[in-house]
Each structure stands twice: as structure tokens, then as C-alpha cells.
Amino acid sequence: MSYHHLTPEERYVIAHLRIAGFSLRAIGERIGRHPSTVSRELIRNGAPEQAWPYWYDAGQVRCDRRRYKARSYRRQNHRPLVNYVERKLRQDWSPEQIAAKLALDHPHQPAMRVSIETIYRWAYLEAREGGSLYKHLRRRHKWRRRQKRYGSGRRFIEGRVGIEARPTVVGDRSRFGDWEGDTMGGKYNRSHLATHVERKSRYLIATKLADRKADTFAERSTEVLSKVPPRLLHTLTLDNGSECARFSKIEHATGMKVYFAAPYAAWQRGTNENTNGLLRQYFPKGTDFRRITDKALQGAVDRLNHRPRKCLGYRSPHEVFTSATRVALAM
Numbered sequence: 001m002s003y004h005h006l007t008p009e010e011r012y013v014i015a016h017l018r019i020a021g022f023s024l025r026a027i028g029e030r031i032g033r034h035p036s037t038v039s040r041e042l043i044r045n046g047a048p049e050q051a052w053p054y055w056y057d058a059g060q061v062r063c064d065r066r067r068y069k070a071r072s073y074r075r076q077n078h079r080p081l082v083n084y085v086e087r088k089l090r091q092d093w094s095p096e097q098i099a100a101k102l103a104l105d106h107p108h109q110p111a112m113r114v115s116i117e118t119i120y121r122w123a124y125l126e127a128r129e130g131g132s133l134y135k136h137l138r139r140r141h142k143w144r145r146r147q148k149r150y151g152s153g154r155r156f157i158e159g160r161v162g163i164e165a166r167p168t169v170v171g172d173r174s175r176f177g178d179w180e181g182d183t184m185g186g187k188y189n190r191s192h193l194a195t196h197v198e199r200k201s202r203y204l205i206a207t208k209l210a211d212r213k214a215d216t217f218a219e220r221s222t223e224v225l226s227k228v229p230p231r232l233l234h235t236l237t238l239d240n241g242s243e244c245a246r247f248s249k250i251e252h253a254t255g256m257k258v259y260f261a262a263p264y265a266a267w268q269r270g271t272n273e274n275t276n277g278l279l280r281q282y283f284p285k286g287t288d289f290r291r292i293t294d295k296a297l298q299g300a301v302d303r304l305n306h307r308p309r310k311c312l313g314y315r316s317p318h319e320v321f322t323s324a325t326r327v328a329l330a331m
Contacts, residue, residue, distance in 0.1 A: 005063070006033070006041055011056040014038060018054055076122070078111050085119055089136045095119035120144070157245050157260065163237060163268055166259040170235055173200045176324040177234035179256070180272035181221060183212065183243055184279065184289075191289035192243075193297070194220050196236070197275045201320035202309060204275050206301050208289055218246040222253040229325055230255060237261060237269055278304055 006014075010031045017027045024042075028035040044066075045059035076082060081102075088098045095116040106112035120137075127134040127142040134142050170178045176198065184193040192209040194217055205224050209216050225233060236256045238244040240263055247258040261268035282300035283292065305321075308314040 006037070008056065008060050011041070011045075011059050014041060015054055015056040015059070018042070081112050081114060082122075084112070085114060085122065086133065089119070089123065089133050092136050094138060095123075157240060157242075157247070159248065160240075160260045161258070163259050163261050166235060166237065170199065170237075175234070176200050176321070177232040179225070179233070179236045180269045181236055181238050181244075182269065182272045182276060183209065183217065183241065184276055184283075185212075186283075186289040187286050193279075193283075193289055194224075195272060195276055195279065196221065196225060197272045198232070198317075198321060199271050201317045201324070202271060202275065202312065203317040203321035204279070204301050204304055206279065206297060208292070208294065208297060212243050214243050214245040215249075217243040218249040221250050225250070225254050225256070232324060235259060237272075239266065239269060275304070 010033070013031050014027055017030060022030075024035040024038045027033075027038050031038075041059065042054050045062040046054045047058065084102065084105075085098055088101070089095075093101075098119055099114060099116050102112050102114065123131075123133045123137060124141075124143050126132075134140060169175055178199045179196050180199060181194065181196045184195060186192060189212075192212050194207050194209050196205045197203065205228075207220050207224050209220055221236075225236075233254050233256045236247075236250065236254075236258045237260070238247060238258060239261055244260070247260075250256060251258050266273050279300060282303070283289070289297075305318040306316045308316055312320050
């Protein structure tokens with residue numbers, strides 16, 4: 001049974017029954033609560049002076065005041081904890097590393113505990129006051145940035161079909177022809193690549209994009225995927241970015257069925273995400289893809305496609321993929 005706060009009506013009953021001399025157990029039975037719940041209410045929200053009786057309206061005020069007061073203030077008043085967190089942040093530790101190491105360094109000190117989210121909040125609060133701790137965070141943001149890439153997808157991609165409707169055969173990689181697609185951003189997010197990876201073989205296809213518009217992504221994706229034999233084009237799984245909004249054009253041109261990963265679930269396209277990470281070896285973040293020639297891009301793609309992979313029994317994606325086509329690909 002899930003926990004829920006006492007209601008004003010329940011506090012009204014507690015106050016009157018308590019004045020009438022009812023026991024905690026009797027009061028709990030009347031309102032359908034455990035006696036310990038009634039006891040905690042009397043202790044936490046009762047009158048400051050024990051000689052005064054508990055009264056429901058004053059108890060409600062104390063409860064509301066506490067509810068809207070951040071709990072982390074207790075942690076911030078514990079100077080050893082604050083000093084530890086600040087010291088580790090300045091050593092470029094992540095909040096996750098700090099929270100985990102606190103439990104190891106101080107196993108018997110509950111006061112030396114803080115959540116990952118609270119550490120982030122402290123850093124953002126200090127940034128608003130002119131501090132510099134935020135510069136030691138991975139992204140160096142001064143405030144919590146609103147996530148748009150995945151969360152906004154359901155609002156603007158009309159007709160999207162979620163990954164939950166995707167055939168199970170795609171998930172177990174038992175056939176060729178199931179692809180994952182995404183974009184890679186360049187310097188200042190002003191240049192982009194479109195990448196497509198075949199799930200079973202990990203074979204990569206990449207192409208430059210003139211811009212990040214949905215029509216551009218659909219046209220370039222159709223162009224490169226059309227070079228693949230039709231029998232190796234079954235499904236394409238995309239994320240919820242706005243560049244994927246014209247997915248129906250890809251479906252009509254290639255015969256593929258397009259599915260979308262769930263919002264905030266990049267791991268559902270793990271093959272593509274991992275391959276993009278490998279491609280970053282050749283094109284680190286900050287690369288301006290407008291200055292990268294098609295030949296240079298294809299050279300990096302060829303290196304990855306001909307590199308042995310442990311997950312393929314140390315065969316290369318090219319070897320595995322061409323074994324399915326049984327013909328040399330003219331790509």
C-alpha cells in the first residue's frame with residue numbers, strides 16, 4: 001500500500017478524539033491509520049509546549065510549511081559534508097562519484113550522506129550566487145537545462161509508432177535488415193551527420209547533412225539506404241528528434257517500417273549510440289563537418305566497418321554484412 005499524507009479531515013478527527021481522551025490505537029482505528037502514524041503526527045505537528053493540546057488547523061500549517069521546505073538544508077548545515085562535496089567537485093569528481101564515495105569513506109555516519117540530485121542543486125545554487133563550482137561539472141551548465149530532444153518528440157512527430165510495437169525478431173538480432181538511425185552534431189551544432197547502423201552486423205552508413213531539417217534528414221537517409229538491397233531493409237529505429245519528423249518519406253521510398261525509441265531511452269538504440277561514439281575517434285566533438293570532405297568521412301566509416309569486433313567473433317561488420325548480401329556492395 002502506497003503512503004499518503006494525513007488529510008485536514010483526518011487531523012480534525014485526531015484533534016477532537018485526542019481531547020476526548022481516546023488512545024492512539026483507538027484514534028488510528030477511527031481514521032484507518034496505524035497508531036504510530038497518529039503518534040508521529042502529534043509529535044511533529046503538535047504544539048511547541050507539551051501542556052497545550054494538539055489542534056488540527058495549527059498542525060496543518062506546520063505540515064504545509066515543512067513540506068515546501070527543502071530537506072537538503074539540513075545537509076547544508078553540516079559543514080564537514082559541505083566541505084567534502086565542494087572539495088571533490090573542485091577535483092572534477094561527478095556528483096554520482098561523490099555520493100558513492102561518501103558511503104565508503106563514512107560508512108557509519110548517516111550525516112555524511114547526500115543524494116546526487118542535491119549535489120547538482122548545490123552547484124546550480126552557488127552558480128546563481130556567482131560561484132564557480134558548476135565549471136567542474138561535466139557539462140559546465142549554470143542551471144538545469146530543459147530536456148527537449150527526447151521529451152518533445154511525442155508532441156510534434158505525428159503518426160509515430162513506438163518501439164513497443166516493433167517485432168520481437170528485431171530485438172534478438174536474428175536477421176539482417178534492421179537498422180538504427182541518428183544524427184551527430186558538429187561544432188556549435190551548425191553541421192551534422194546522419195548515421196545508420198545495421199543491428200546484426202553493426203555495419204555503418206554515414207552521410208553529411210546540409211542542415212538538421214526533417215526533409216533533409218529524410219532525403220539523405222533515403223538516398224543512402226536505397227543503395228542497400230531491398231531484402232536487407234526491414235525496420236529503422238529512430239530517436240524523437242525533430243529531424244525525424246518526416247519519417248514517412250523514408251518508409252514510402254525504402255519500404256522500411258520506422259519505429260521510435262521511448263523518450264529518454266537512448267539505450268534502446270544502443271547499437272547506433274555506441275557506433276557514433278566510435279566515429280567520434282575520428283571526428284571529436286567540436287568538429288565542423290562542413291570542413292570534412294566526403295572522402296574523409298567515407299574513409300573513417302570504412303575503417304570502422306573493416307575493424308574486427310568482439311561481439312561479431314572478431315569478424316568485421318563488412319564481413320558479416322556482405323555475407324548476407326553474397327555480393328559486393330557498390331557503396
